[in-house]
Structures are given as structure tokens and as C-alpha cells.
Amino acid sequence: MMRIAIDAMGGDCGPRAVIAGALAAARDLSIGLTLVGRRAEIRAEVERSRAKPRVDVVIVDADDVIGMGEQPSAALRRKPGASIRIAAEVVRRGDAAALFSAGSTGATVIASCGAFGMLKGVGRPALAATVPTMRGTAVLLDAGANAACRPRHLVQFAVMGSVYARVATGIDHPRIGLLSTGAEETKGNTLTREAHGLLKGASVNFIGNVEAHDVYSGVADVIVCDGFTGNVALKISEGIAEMMVGMLGDAFAPPPRAAGLQAARRAFRRVRRKIDYSEYGGAPLLGVAGLVVVGHGRSSAGAVRSAVTMAHRFVRHDMVRRIGREIVAQGAGRA
């Protein structure tokens, strides 16, 4: 039976949403869970859940939690018993097939790199966020695992993103775009100009630069960028979606048209939720030699359930090994 390790303490909302969502997924998928964190709190949440009787749950003690505001590497040094580190160790030992955390992304990245190491030929891990587009979805990476990238890392992201898009969406030859400030090769910054040259020579279906306003138009299946840019791009999208939903009320008055307003509000909340990658079940951390799915800090139980389901599917598709093989085969390595 497959087993997934859950950092039960991570997330802004505490263990309740995480445990409820993970139990719901485990019941559906007939898999086991290893819940890592403070035993008493975890046990109380498991007792509350009606899913428990049918789910094989193991609790592993971890007394510390890394807060969202803490500096991740310093906090991990200071807290050897942090739930994210212990949960990663559970996976490293082979006691679980995948790791899920809705806690500090930075801490999850560092703990995962430490426990699993990188795939051969990969220099930086990347968080692969799924974004909605006018034609379906696209994958944007790096969504924030690393602020500093070199051109060759963007090529590795393109190769990893290609494999991921094939596994996650079934597209045969995903179109790879490089996020930049203009369609021309010469546009952008030093990073994108150098990466553009390398991507033209790589064995991926590179379609060239993609300007930011085209991320959502669906011209590319996979969009690569450094983690600082990716984080800004996704978070500003959330921000403007929230503002647009907020402005809707003002725009309808006078005269108020209640039915239309309610319908429009619902519609836009739906779009806003879509932008929040937790709705797609979280974002896998690609490039590490273990399967890791990162949830949004504000993950609801439903989002956690999708994320655990996603982790289960990636284990079954042997995604980590496929990415590792592709990186070596394409010689995208030399990290």
C-alpha cells in the first residue's frame, strides 16, 4: 500500500485543514498516511474525522514547527525537530512514497534538498505552479523555490517542465516559452537573453520568449522563469484578481442588479481560486530526488485533498525517475 507523508503542522490554518484534506484523499485512494507533528494535536484532529476508520494512519512525532515568517535555513538549523524535516526523513527512509507540506515553502525546499538531494544534472529545484489560461492550463516554473537562477537552470526547468506537463496534462510535445519583456530574443535581462540562446539548442519544443500578458492567453504549455519573477507574477495575479472581485460591488451600483452581481461575484471568485495554485492540488517541487508537493499556506481541506491526490498520481507515474532520465538523456545537466 502506498503511503504519503504529511507535514501535519504546516499551513496558516494549523493542522485541521491539512489533516481533514489528507484523510479524505487517503480514503478515496486507499492509501496510508504518515502524519508528522505534535501527536496530541494530530490525534485530536484524526478523531474528529469520519474518514479515520478506513485510513491506515501512522503518527510520527515532531515537536517543532517552522513558521511562515521565519527565515527558513536559520529556522531549520535552530529546530532539528521541525515537522517538515522529520516528514522529509520519513520519505528518505522509504517509509512513505511522497511528501506533502502546506507550510513554509522555503523550509520545504531546503528540507527536501537536504533529505533527497538533487537529481543528477539538476542545479536548482523549481516549484511548478499550474495556472489557468484562456485555453486550459499552463505550468509556470519556477514559482518561487529559488530567487537566483543561472541560464542553464532555466534550461533544466524547461526539460523538467516538459516531463511534468506530459505527466500532468497528457500533452505530447509541450510548447515551452521563456518569460521575458518582449518577443524578440534580444529583449529581457541578461538571464533571459542567455537562456534564450541555450533553449534554442535544447531538445525541447521551445517556442521563444513569452511576454507576461500572454501567460494567461495559453500560447505556451510551460513557461520558465527564475523563482523571483515567477513568485511576483503569480502573487500579483492573485492581487489583481482580488481587487477586481472587490471592485465589482461598486461597479454595479446604482442601480443594484442583485442577481447579476451575485452571479458575477461567484464567477470571479472562481477565477481567483483558479489562480491560487492550491486549487490544482499544489505545486510539485521538481528537481529533487524525491516526490514533494507544496501546498499554498492558505490551503483549505479541499486543496489539501487535491494535493495529496496529485502526489499519489505522480508516484504512480514514476515522475521523479522520468524527470531524472530526461535530464540525463538531454544532457541538460552540467549543473
Added chain:
Amino acid sequence: MMRIAIDAMGGDCGPRAVIAGALAAARDLSIGLTLVGRRAEIRAEVERSRAKPRVDVVIVDADDVIGMGEQPSAALRRKPGASIRIAAEVVRRGDAAALFSAGSTGATVIASCGAFGMLKGVGRPALAATVPTMRGTAVLLDAGANAACRPRHLVQFAVMGSVYARVATGIDHPRIGLLSTGAEETKGNTLTREAHGLLKGASVNFIGNVEAHDVYSGVADVIVCDGFTGNVALKISEGIAEMMVGMLGDAFAPPPRAAGLQAARRAFRRVRRKIDYSEYGGAPLLGVAGLVVVGHGRSSAGAVRSAVTMAHRFVRHDMVRRIGREIVAQGAGRA
């Protein structure tokens, strides 16, 4: 009489919208215009306009135009008679008080730096875009004049943005935020971490890092970032706003509620237009020793009219000199 020089050939829509908008503004403000470009085309557009009889128009010949897709510095070298260069020369000679262009932003930046030089103590110019927020508006700079910035340039942007926000919005002590991937000083990339340290010591009302989803919530009056990040942030905002408006139709059916749908569509088009900085009259290019306002390539006649009105106001407020004095006074220089 004040006179503003217009790159009449710039913009995706050709001279028609630019000339109509500039003439409308000039008539309202009782200022003169110097229209730079192909004389026959300009004359034809001026004849079409009913504003002409009351506006003092001078036409200056320029046979070349720099296209939106051309590499700006190469194109400027190849085309010494480009309208943007000739228009900048008109201002440099003192024959006009300000320059407006809706053409290639890159070419406008390079031509302006070449004609006017930089203000003493400023290392990089910055495009200052106005964005809507839940509480009003904010200024984001650099919106795309320069992809590569050093930490001290972000400090200069903060000083210039402060003066600009005071002139443009009347705020006494504008709150300055640094766009980054987390509120903590340690978050972000090398550029933002170093800039954060410098900004804490600068004589501006620095409120710390601002995450991207807070740009639109109005926590800061001025948000500084490098031009690559600023361009991505603004353009992805446009992209998601367009997608949200597009998705609205689907969300209302079935059953269609025509009145609500139309109202919601209008509301969201309004928001989308707000995001487009042309609606605020364009973005001034701060840091050069001359007054330059850049319009969006897709500027309508209405947007050009606002932009020329903006340029007129900044000339009257002596904005360039005030920025120059502030940079020197605050010792933010050492470019």
C-alpha cells in the same frame, strides 16, 4: 506659450490617434504642439481635426520611424532621422518643454538619455507607471525602462518616485515599498536584499518589502523594482484582467442573465483599462534631464490627450528640476 513635442509616428495605431489626442489636449490647455514625423501624413491628420484652427502647430520633418519590434539601439543607429530622435532634439534645443511618445519604449528611453543626459546622481532612468489600488492609486517604477538595476538604482527610484507621487497625487510623505517575495528583509533576491539595507538608511518614508499581491491593496504609494520585474508585473496584470473579462461570459450561462452580464462586463473592462497605464495619461520617464512622457503602444486618442495633459502639468510643477534637487539633497547619487 508652452509647447510640447510629439513623436507623431509612434504607436501601434499610426499617427491618427496620437495627433487627434495631442490636438485635443493642446486646445484645452492653450499650448502649442510640435508634431514630428512625415509631413504629409501629419498634415492630413491635422486637417481632419476640428481642433486645428485654435492650436498653434509646428511640423518638424522626420522620415524614419522605429517599429515596436525593432531592437531600439540598433534601430536608432540605423535611422538617424527617426521621429523619436528628432522630437527629443526639439526639446533639447529648448523649442519645446516636454516630449511625448507612444512609440517603442526602448527607443524613447535611449533617445531621451542621449538628448538630455541623466540628472546628476541618477544612474538609470525609470518609467513610473500609475496602477489602481483598492484605496486609490500607486506608482510602480521601474515599469520597464531598464532590465538591469543595481541596489543603489532602486534607492534613486525611491527618491524620484517620492517627488513624483507628491507632484502627481499631492501625498506629503509617500510610503515607499520594495517589491519582493516576502515581507521579511531576508526575502527576495540579491538585488532586493541589498536595496532593502540601503533604503532603510535613505531619507524616504520606506515601509519595507511589499509582496506582489499587496501592490493592488494600496499598502504603499510608491513601489520600486527593477524594470524587468516591473514590466512582468504590469503585463501579467493586464493578461489576467483580460482573461477574467473573457471568462465572464461562460460563467453566466446557463441561464444567461443579460443585464447582469453586460453590467459586469462593463465593470471589468473599466478595471482592465485602469491597469493599462495609458489611461493615466502614460508614464513619465524619471531620471533624465528633460521631461518625457511615454504612452502605451496601443494608446487611444483619449489616452494621448491625458498623457499630454500630464506632461503639461509636470512642466508647470517643474518636476524634473525638483527631482534633480532631491536626488542631490538626499545624497542618493553616486550613480
